[in-house]
Amino acid sequence: MKSKRYLFAVLVLALAVIVLTACETQTVEVEVTRVVDVTATPRAVTFHEASAIEEITAPHQCKPLATLPTEFSQPWRLGFINPNLAHPFFGEWSGAMKSAAEFYGVEFFESDAAGDYSTEPDLLETLLLNDLSIVGAHGPNVYEGLALRALDEGIQFIGIDNGPSEYTPIVYGIPDGIAGMRGAELLVEGVRKRQQEDWAGRELFFIELTHGGIPACVTRTGSAASTFQEAMGLDDDHVLMADLTTGRSAEDMVNDAMTANPEGVFAMIPCWDGLGIGPYNAVAEAGNEADVMLVTLGGDEPPAKFLKTRPMGYYGFIEFQPYCEGWGWVEVALATLEGLPFETYQVRKAITQDTVDQRYEELYGSE
């Protein structure tokens, strides 16, 4: 029978794999022993200058997170699963990681989840075939499994904006609490100005636009909310939350809040740019642009472009500098491999309508 032949072929294949795998497990062990010998040898080292990195990363002028040697103890191979190369923010990461790997003279392997986090475990399997020294990913909900799988292969996992957990002791990425705080500070500045003008005597509300399923968001906007509430002395019932996990759109939730308080004015901070700009545009379209003020977190090209059009209530954004974030990941990964210290990534730039034109030209050139 034909089907029996199939089954037989498949069973032979399976057997071959099991045998071969068993054989290869031994080969790997041998290699590991050799590796230990090499690192034991001492060598003279020179280090890269911080100024050289600021120069090569212009116009972003990234500040190096670690002082790395010009020659590494091993030819390290880094791997990263990019969540979506087609997204401008993550696209910046990718470009920066490739440039940084080239600058430091190590190999870099990348795969693209194309916006679907659920494919990341499969992509990791493929990426691991490149005999990586270390691997990273951006994957809320899946990163712990990825980290465990990497540990299984004997390598470390350094995610961006993930963790920490017992499998990923190293946390790298946007310091969410600080980012939210900076955003709130910028928003306070903007709201105070408006309160001198058309918002004088109006009842002020704060809307936290967040995603309860993403821990980074909860921390980020949570910190923004508490900072803002304290600075402006708002009552608890004037601090509202619009959470996407309820299944409703941010536009609807903002609209509901404004309908319920028709005399109020609303200050908003979203977890990421688009989550704030969407509702802002909806409000503007409904003719209530004068009643809202927005500060967003992230700041890649689309929000910068939008800010350049001087929307009445879009005060500015905190720029996460995705290029520097991506560049820094390579430095942190290499520092970890070499056993060197590294600093946490800092969010440094607050961009407003006054500074956006200059910044835009620096980063993206003139239109």
Place this chain on the structure above:
Amino acid sequence: MASEDVILETIDLDKSFGAVHAVRTVSWKVYEGRVNALVGDNGAGKSTLIKLISGALQPNSGGFRVRGQETRIGGPAGAFGLGIAAVYQNLALVENRDVVMNMFLGSELTRGPGQIFLDHKGMLRQAHEVLDDIHARIPNVREMVRNLSGGQRQAVAVGRALIRGGEIIIMDEPTAALGVEQTQEVLQLIDTLRGQGKTIILISHNIQQVFEIADYISVMFHGELIGTRSRDEATEAEVVAMIMGKRSP
């Protein structure tokens, strides 16, 4: 006629579907080892009557006598138990399965612990035997049914009835969809079955064909059985008149 053995008899069988009185107190005798044709116009109640006999439908009243014993036919399985097997007009074949599996559909031979495994060899052997017995021309019993001709399909369906132990084989319009050559093949098959002592109930609306093969011709009209004639004593004109509802004394 009296010298013939009656193998199956319906007794005042009655069946209605709501307002439609499909079968009206029918008492019909089926003769053993003969081809018993059942004719009548569309909607005369032939199909309902044979579904009652094959257990696919239950009567509102009336009963059966099989081999002299009064009995009821609880369902298709009950009919099989009495040696009654129907070959439906659509043949109830599974196109994507081969001849053997179709012949044993629902009554597969099994072996092994708990009888859970199929006895492929046994089924193959028995299928060959049965098909040879009825002189069926099917070169490869592992062929999918969808590749068979109409006559071959009929043979597969009849083979299934025989495998089920069918002594009384109901054939519903077996030649309706067939060409001339294939029709001859099926008539031959019926003749072969009769030669082996099987009782055939043949539903047909082709009068010439009925006269060619049947021993007895029974006519239904508006749910009633209006008469049974032996082929030798009947004429086509008489039967056609009966189909039109003319009762003859």
Place this chain on the structure above:
Amino acid sequence: MASGSPNQRAGLQTAGSDSRNRRKRIIQFLLDNGLFIAFVLELILFAAAAPDLFVRARTLEAILRLSGPAGIVLASYTITLISGQIDLSTAQVGGMASLMFAAVFQLLEWPLGVALALTVLLTIAVGLLSSYLIKQGIPSFVSTLAVGVVCGGIGFLIINLTNQPGMIRLVRPPLRDIANFEIIGVPFVIPLMFVAYAIGWVVLNQTRFGAHIYAMGGNPAAAALNGINAIRIARIVLVTNAVITGMAGILIAGRQLAAQPGVEGLGQSLTAALFAGVALSGGSGKIERTLIGLLFLSTLTIGLGILNVAAPVRQLIFGSAFVFAILLDSIRQQLESR
């Protein structure tokens, strides 16, 4: 009815038609084994394109790892589809089962066996609900679509009731260790998958139940006339599929250390089965071919990854392979019925 040309093979044969017959037989063979040939070609192509990376036991292991728990579900899914039932609830059933399990095992910290038993009971209920709807005359793809929505809802409900952020972390030791348990260097899921296909093959080809599954999928009316209880088969098949899907959901969650409402990898069972030539209408398809199809797709993922093919192109290649496979299958079926 195919009352057309009777047997050409039994009829007249000249010297010319002999070689034509041989050619026809070769074409038939190629089409019959098309997927297997494509799989071998695929292996050769990738081996030629990336010899040092692809031709390694490690790569093969990665291919099999990828096939993993979803491949086990695909085995039972193939049987389900052959029986004529289209189950559209797998992604949600897998997610719901993993969340139910995680809530009981991780959050309540009840014993592993109890959590598993409760999850199995829940998935049995899901299969029974689907088959009850089918018994009421609702087509399977409508029934299971509706049941899938219900399961998705239950999943979210579990998350809300337990106050978790969109998922439940699943790291309690015994499960984590079981989900990642290895036999001579390979995750136990891999041999288990081959066992699942072997069992599936025996059930379909060597048991009465399997014969009835094919008959019911191929011609439900004929099956019923021959005394086959279609509802009973639908019930057994759907319950089995739901239970296996649920277990796979737990296994996937155990490896990802997180239980989530939908398991996308399980939702692709239908595509994979169709890719391997199982008919949507039921009654035809071979489980060994599904296994080859599964390995083909996993190899494609790994191979394209090794060659660093960009995500949109990857998607395009997968789509084209799917289109090509169903086209080939339809040609094969047309040839077969000639």
